[in-house]
Amino acid sequence: MLPSSLDEAVAALAAMPSAVPVAGGTDLMAAVNSGLLRPAALVGLGRISEIRGWQYADGAALLGAGLTHARMGRPDFAALIPALAAAARSAGPPQIRNAGTLGGNIASAAPTGDALPVLAALEAGVILAGPDGDRELPISHLLTGMDPMRPGELLAFVRIPLLHAPQTFLKSTGRTGPGRAVASVALVVDPARRQVRCSVGAVAPVPLRPLEAEQWVAGLIDWDGERTLADEACTAFGEYVAAACIPDQPGVELPPAAVQLRRTVAALSRRALGRALA
């Protein structure tokens, strides 16, 4: 099935609830080809032009779920949401970025999904189109399974507040070329709400938000002044984030791999904060 509008797609899914929507297919078709998944039918979303671009609504950007990573990586988009553009640019080789979409990244919900920590740090909302109309929920509710997608629903848009403030995305992989994240950190500065929001990807099934560390560091920043921090404060923030994301096990020494992961998260968080405030 190849619907050409969101309504048609929702109708197609309603008519055949066992059908699986497919956008870029970079995760889904790999699973189908290797025999892990045998969907009864596929609903192709590639012809729905309304979800392949973006628009503005009340100080936010409404991104179509069909936006490709390649599109998000371009300079015009990077001027709008720099951290998401950075994440999109780091996601796989060009072939994958040309096909893979924002919505697919959310729907696959892989722990290493590069866009996910950015969306979590931006406190994005997802808009689901369904047979009973649209509904919007926070990305974290969807990813954690607190409020999962219902049968017949389709991920249509992602609402992202436009902050006009520094934001960064840093990712550590096993090689110089594109690779799966060992750990990634997205950090946004929100001067309007006087917040620093940070999200760590790939270390847990869903992106983690070290809320206490965020509040602590937001309290150190002189929001009306220079908005800079001493190196020591950035370092302490990194340690704080890392300890929150990879907690100590009472009575057990951390295995060497966890120590290295914690060190990586600390370095990434420190660098992310340093760059955002530079």
Added chain:
Amino acid sequence: MSIIDGTGAGPETLAGSGAPHGLGTSVPSTEALAKTQGTYPYAADLWAEGLLWAAVLRSPHPHARITRIDTTEAAAMPGVRAVVTHEDVPGDAMHGRRVADRPVFAGDLVRHHGEPIAAVAADHPDTARLAAAAILVEYEVLEPVTDPEKAFAAEPLHPDGNLIRHIPLRFGDPDAVGEVVVEGLYRVGRQDPAPIGAEAGLAVPRPDGGVELYVASTDPHADRDLAAACFGLESDRVKVVVTGVPGAMGDREDSGIQLPLGLLALRTGCPVKFVATREESFLGHAHRHPTLLRYRHHADAEGRLVKVEAQILLDAGAYADSSSDALAAAVAFAAGPYVVPHVFVEGWAVRTNNPPSGHVRGEGALQVCTAYEGQMDKLAAKLGLEPAEVRMRNVLATGDMLPTGQTVTCPAPVGELLKAVRDADLPPLPDGEDESQWLLPGGLSGAGEPGAVRRGVGYALGMVHVLGAEGTDEVSTATVRVHDGRATVICAAVETGQGFTTLARQIVQDVLGVDEVRVLPSDTDQPPAGPAARGRHTWVSGGAVERAAKMVRTQLLQPLAAKFGMSVELLTIADGKITSYDGVLSTTVAETLDGKELWATAQCRPHPTDRLDENGQGDAFVGLTFCAVRAVVDVDIELGSVRVVELAVAQDVGRILNPRQLAARIEAGVTQGVGMALMEDLRAPRGVVKRPSLTGYPMPTALDAPDVRIVKLVEERDVVAPFGAKAVSAVPVVTSPAAVAAAVRAATGRPVTRLPIRPQAAVVKPRT
């Protein structure tokens, strides 16, 4: 005067004739265009009318007793045409490259994760896969032996025992001691050959009760004999036809593919095709031996080596395969290309329930290179010498003796190679222009921070042997035919991408002066040429082609020479024209042939070698080749991420036969070495392979491949080798991982004793 010398002067003598031609020029490969356009056919592209599809059931356990196999349900599925297990193997139950110790299908005992248990042929690949999954196998799961150190004392995993081979090497005085002693423990991980193309094959039954196997074999005759023995057929009733080989760093194909295919084709009387998934490929084929190495180096106060003691333990996996060869190389080259008066090595290859190990370029030599070069760095640090200097004081040269008692008779310009990489200019540091454009460790959009990046420079010297060692009968046969002014080469040497067909064309162009030379595809109806490994084909098959071409040349010129009363040596052939030394006679090849066809077949067999004796002594190698690599790396010392900036290579090549192809082989080898150094390690905790996919097993991408600078190619001809040329592919693979490790050591000050280098080994902890 020989023709080879006449044109060996290089491209300039041929500048007028346009396209590259003959030895010493960059004749392009005939397959290059088709491969680039994606039209070159590989085994996975084969098709036959009415073919069936095969699927193989593999063990999910690394070690288990099989108590029951029930195929009734699978066999009854619609579309399933045959199911075969160990009970359906008509011939020899066991097979193997060196030792017949591996069953076609596991019968009562599973010895590694992914071992084949049964195979199905069905009219659709999905049906075959579902039927394979429907075969009921009851296992009694056993404790796997996965630590090679524990294999000695463990219950035997195989009737042949757990010790596959032990080589003690004793050379010199065991009581010799040096003023300076350094010790080290090194580990090398499991590199997968990860050929780019899928492993696949097609088996077609023959009317005479035999079978034809269309596979990307690199050793068709050995594969034929092995298959025939398992099928219970005479070897002339099995034919292996070599298809396009999509990359071969070791043996292709996994016998777990061709044997089930042949059995199913014989059983059903239909052509049967199989295409392995990447997961099966990772489970089935042979990997580089994971190795544990303990070393103690003694040196005098000036840094000259006195004694090297080493213990080398190779994890062979469940079956012997070519582990014995890998061990021989590891033990013989344990001290590296250095002069050491006293060497004592104990080497073992042991059986475990880990994934199988076997022939992968530079096996044995790579692992010890990592260790002895680690030791040389340690020695340099302890003596306060430059790492390059301590190496320079010990380099091997022609006329020196290896610890195996063999005198190095071939060119061994080790010092010259080291000097070339040491004196080459270092790559510039990125200038301060635009920090965002620096390619830092971690990549373009990565997390690298210039302030945390340290640069390091490291050196390594490596060596490997050319051709099979220890008495292997290295022989190849080739036929050359000339007709209508064209030449055809028939040789079963497999073109694996190493460039043999191009080389064969160049040789015939040189000897016979004809431009158009075709090299026919290989199959086992042709005389054997042996495996495409250890640089054999440049030597033995190239040598056989040259001899056959020279015989044809004599046949062609003899009547002419007789007619004009001069000897054959006074005639030359170039551009299809025959001319005499004085220019009086001038005719064309086509005219002289006058419609006749000329054929000649010749063999090339280098001098025999000895097996290493009970003290590890013997003239085991036909030839040796050497390489020096200088690595420059950038390390993010907080994240432990490493980027190899540049590898400068100086190599001993004997003679350059095709400059472009030679450079490509070195670049490819170095890149494989970078993979070994930084990321490639197939993890198998408790014997179960983790993440057998190309996402889970990262390999170098274009961004990870460093700038490869070939700073010097030493052309000192090896007089016993045809053309004086040495094999070039393996030694850069062997040497570059050790160079990268040395550079990371220099950048971080950390010991770096394990390959691949894990991030935690390259992190510099902040001083607190």
